[in-house]
Amino acid sequence: MVPSVTLNNGISMPQEGFGVFQIPRHDECKQAVTDALEVGYRLIDTAQFYRNERAVGEALEESGLPRREIFLTTKVWINNFGYDKTIESVKRSLRLLRTDYLDLVLIHQAVGNYLWAYRALEDLYKDGLVKAIGVSNMEADRLIDLATRANVVPAVNQIENHVFFQQNDLLAVMKDHGIQGEAWGPFAEGKNDLFTHPLLTEIGTAYDKSAAQVALRFLAQRGLVVIPKSTHRDRMEQNLDIWDFALSEDDMDRISSLDTGKSLFGYAKMFSNIQRLGLFTAKKKE
Numbered sequence: 001m002v003p004s005v006t007l008n009n010g011i012s013m014p015q016e017g018f019g020v021f022q023i024p025r026h027d028e029c030k031q032a033v034t035d036a037l038e039v040g041y042r043l044i045d046t047a048q049f050y051r052n053e054r055a056v057g058e059a060l061e062e063s064g065l066p067r068r069e070i071f072l073t074t075k076v077w078i079n080n081f082g083y084d085k086t087i088e089s090v091k092r093s094l095r096l097l098r099t100d101y102l103d104l105v106l107i108h109q110a111v112g113n114y115l116w117a118y119r120a121l122e123d124l125y126k127d128g129l130v131k132a133i134g135v136s137n138m139e140a141d142r143l144i145d146l147a148t149r150a151n152v153v154p155a156v157n158q159i160e161n162h163v164f165f166q167q168n169d170l171l172a173v174m175k176d177h178g179i180q181g182e183a184w185g186p187f188a189e190g191k192n193d194l195f196t197h198p199l200l201t202e203i204g205t206a207y208d209k210s211a212a213q214v215a216l217r218f219l220a221q222r223g224l225v226v227i228p229k230s231t232h233r234d235r236m237e238q239n240l241d242i243w244d245f246a247l248s249e250d251d252m253d254r255i256s257s258l259d260t261g262k263s264l265f266g267y268a269k270m271f272s273n274i275q276r277l278g279l280f281t282a283k284k285k286e
Helices: 026-039 053-063 083-096 114-126 140-149 168-176 188-196 198-207 211-221 233-240 249-256 267-277
Strands: 004-006 012-014 043-045 071-076 104-107 133-136 156-160 180-184
Touching: 026 043, 026 053, 026 233, 053 071, 053 083, 071 083, 083 114, 104 114, 104 156, 114 133, 140 168, 156 168, 168 180, 188 198, 188 211, 198 211, 198 249, 211 233, 211 249
Parallel strands: 043 071, 071 104, 104 133, 133 156, 156 180
Antiparallel strands: 004 012
């Protein structure tokens, strides 16, 4: 059974969920979410930018599961930043996701008019349409500024985090402010041969687990929420099968040595360029 973490406002959040990034095709996304729910996932992570909120909403509605059993996250994209635009976009997400509330809404990137977007989320939180609010891809300086100035301290910061980019300094800042870490890209999208990495494979052999399962378990033992993605049901099951073992302290230390201290995706640089060039538009489908 997947354990839960308690966010800084008392809300319970499953420590492992299912992410739907890079599954834009409606039928494929809907089937993937359906499979994930049947396998046992109860946290579903989407975003306005992913262009699959409608598919997620249909899968959730048709699953027959009580809404209270699902923890549903979406993110506000940067072309929807600004107080009124953010309010409108979240209400549109509610319609697409076929729900009257969201468990967690994140500011997708700390660029553009994100402060007013966050102020809008604070009011949506106050009104009960959103149970928790937070940020994504926010670096330490902006996170400290937001956490100290906001009326509602972010509950979550969803960041790139995997065995090759562990972000220890940022996680320490988040811990100081009571902000839960959530790892996107926990498999580093297979970069650096993660799925066959010699050290992860060796360690996995001792626990009868795969390199991928070891990589996920490492993040979980560090207290992170993890949101792996797969469109293959058997891999969904394998990704969820990490809660019946614990890595030893020695194995945790050995995996820690894999940290390169560098992003494998260059998101910080990419989104600074997005802000500079004004490339804020993501296609939207009602």
